[in-house]
Amino acid sequence: MESVTSPTITQLRKTPLNPLHRRLAAKMVNFDGWDMPVEYPSSGGLIAEHRAHRLGEEDYLLVINAGTREKDIRWVRENTKSFDCVVEDLSDAYTQLAIQGPRAVEVLQELTDAKLNAIKNYWFTHGALCGLKNILIARTGYTGEDGFEIYVPSDRATSEEVWAKVMEAGRQFGIVPCGLGARNTLRLEAKMALYGHEISDKINVWEAGLDRYCKMEKGDFIGRAALERARAAGLTRTLVGLEMIDRGIARDDYGVYNEAGEAVGVITSGSPSPTLGKNIALAYVPPPLAPLGTTLYVEIRTQRCKARVVPTPFYKRPKRAAAPQTAKTA
Numbered sequence: 175m176e177s178v179t180s181p182t183i184t185q186l187r188k189t190p191l192n193p194l195h196r197r198l199a200a201k202m203v204n205f206d207g208w209d210m211p212v213e214y215p216s217s218g219g220l221i222a223e224h225r226a227h228r229l230g231e232e233d234y235l236l237v238i239n240a241g242t243r244e245k246d247i248r249w250v251r252e253n254t255k256s257f258d259c260v261v262e263d264l265s266d267a268y269t270q271l272a273i274q275g276p277r278a279v280e281v282l283q284e285l286t287d288a289k290l291n292a293i294k295n296y297w298f299t300h301g302a303l304c305g306l307k308n309i310l311i312a313r314t315g316y317t318g319e320d321g322f323e324i325y326v327p328s329d330r331a332t333s334e335e336v337w338a339k340v341m342e343a344g345r346q347f348g349i350v351p352c353g354l355g356a357r358n359t360l361r362l363e364a365k366m367a368l369y370g371h372e373i374s375d376k377i378n379v380w381e382a383g384l385d386r387y388c389k390m391e392k393g394d395f396i397g398r399a400a401l402e403r404a405r406a407a408g409l410t411r412t413l414v415g416l417e418m419i420d421r422g423i424a425r426d427d428y429g430v431y432n433e434a435g436e437a438v439g440v441i442t443s444g445s446p447s448p449t450l451g452k453n454i455a456l457a458y459v460p461p462p463l464a465p466l467g468t469t470l471y472v473e474i475r476t477q478r479c480k481a482r483v484v485p486t487p488f489y490k491r492p493k494r495a496a497a498p499q500t501a502k503t504a
Contacts (some may be wrong), residue, residue, distance in 0.1 A: 190269050190333035200353055206241025211353035218395065219378035220402075222246050222369045225314060227270055227298055232259075235310070237270070237323075239369050253396055269333040272320030273340060274360075276491075282322055284343040286311065290357070304339045306332070317357060318364020345428040359445050362454065365415065367485035371426065371442040372413060372456055378404045381458070383413050411439065411458040415486035416470065420479035424455035424472040431471040431478060438463060442470060449489050455481070 186209040195202065201210035205316065222242040227235040238246040243265060251261050268347035273282050279290045288301030288311050298312035306326060315321040326336050341349060358368070367373045372382055378401060379388045418424060432438045444455030455472070463470065466485060471478040 190328050190330045191337060193330070194334050195351075198230075198351060200351070203354070205354060208240055208363055211351075213353045214351050218374055219400065220369070220373040220382070220384075221249055221375065223367065223373065225296075225312075227310070227312065230330075235264075238265075240265075242369060268327055269336075270323055270325055271326045271336065271340065272315050272317075272321060272323045272357075273344075274315045274317045274319050275349075276320055277344070278319075278321040281340065281344040281347055281349060282311070282324075287387060293322075295320075295405075304336045306336070310427045316366055317360035318366060318487065318489060319360065329341040357444070359448065362443050362445055362456065363447055363449055363487065363489040364491075365456065366419065368443065377458075380405055380409060381411055402467040406450055409461050412461050412464050413442070414457055414459055414464050414483050415488060416441075416455040416457055416472070417484045417488075418453035418455070418472070418479060418481050419469075422472065422474040422477070422479040423453050424457070424474065424479075424481065429473040430457050431473065432463060433469060433471070435471075435478075438470070444472075447488060454484075454488050456486075480482075 178263050186204055187207055188209050192209055195211040198211075198214060200214050203212045205212075222239045222245070224239065224246070225237040228236065236250065247261070247263050253260055282303075283290050283474065286301050286303040286309070288303070289310070291314075293299055293311070293313040293319055295313050295458055298314075298397050299308055299311060300308050303309040303311065303324060303326070310325040312323045312325075313321070314323045324336075326332055342349070343349075361368065367382055373384070379385045380401070390398070390401070416424060416430075423446060424441045426441060426443060428441040428444070429437055430439035430441060439457050439459035442456045442458060444453070446452075447454045457470075457472075459470065464483060468483040470481050470483065472481050473479075
């Protein structure tokens with residue numbers, strides 16, 4: 175997960191749902207300057223990751239990482255100065271709720287007139303929701319599961335009312351509130367990169383295995399020349415999935431070693447996998463050590479614990495039937 179320190183911000187920011195999280199006894203942490211829930215008591219060469227929704231021919235909504243908000247907005251404004259466009263920061267205007275899981279369609283369909291089954295993955299629509307008109311409903315998320323992200327007015331009363339209605343609609347399906355800890359475990363199982371871990375301004379798409387999102391054939395764009403040079407130079411490190419063989423949990427920044435005892439890489443994310451019942455991790459290692467089945471060692475509290483390279487994503491949800499096309503998310 176992201177760093178829990180933020181030296182440039184003296185007072186933590188709070189979302190409109192902050193009082194609700196605290197009433198639900200969530201464990202709160204400093205999430206890059208935001209007071210956010212990490213868990214609930216329950217029984218049951220990249221700027222940052224972002225998502226762009228194309229709202230119209232020349233109208234885009236860019237959804238960015240809250241922890242890198244100021245940096246990302248500065249970057250966008252700096253790099254659009256030569257274009258005839260307006261960049262408006264609407265971060266404080268919306269509350270985003272993520273309803274995730276295999277029953278997400280059934281839960282949310284109780285609250286909206288939008289035809290949710292018609293929305294393809296990474297596409298969106300607008301509809302009435304919880305009595306609110308023209309709400310953006312996107313079939314997106316950061317968990318590797320099916321689900322939706324909804325954008326509602328950010329005033330506290332509206333945000334809490336929508337939260338309450340979602341929880342009530344999901345009661346019959348066993349819905350529970352989840353914090354950043356659960357989100358982090360789920361996105362790790364799905365091998366979804368997180369800024370400051372698998373991706374950063376010092377890591378390029380070739381190393382992170384994200385070249386499917388980089389369309390070099392589409393002409394010029396910011397960073398193209400640097401990416402061409404990096405591709406021509408070849409990889410010195412690549413991202414792999416690890417499954418622990420010995421007991422132990424590989425955590426962020428733990429060292430990775432080869433069988434000769436040489437330091438060869440670093441863990442970017444690691445956690446027990448509730449879905450698989452195994453301890454898993456992602457790590458950067460030299461390409462010769464990336465083949466499946468390669469034995470590596472992770473240093474955990476001075477002990478070198480055996481691990482092996484395994485296929486990723488660690489978990490892949492079953493595919494669902496294709497849906498008619500609606501509005502697209504970039």
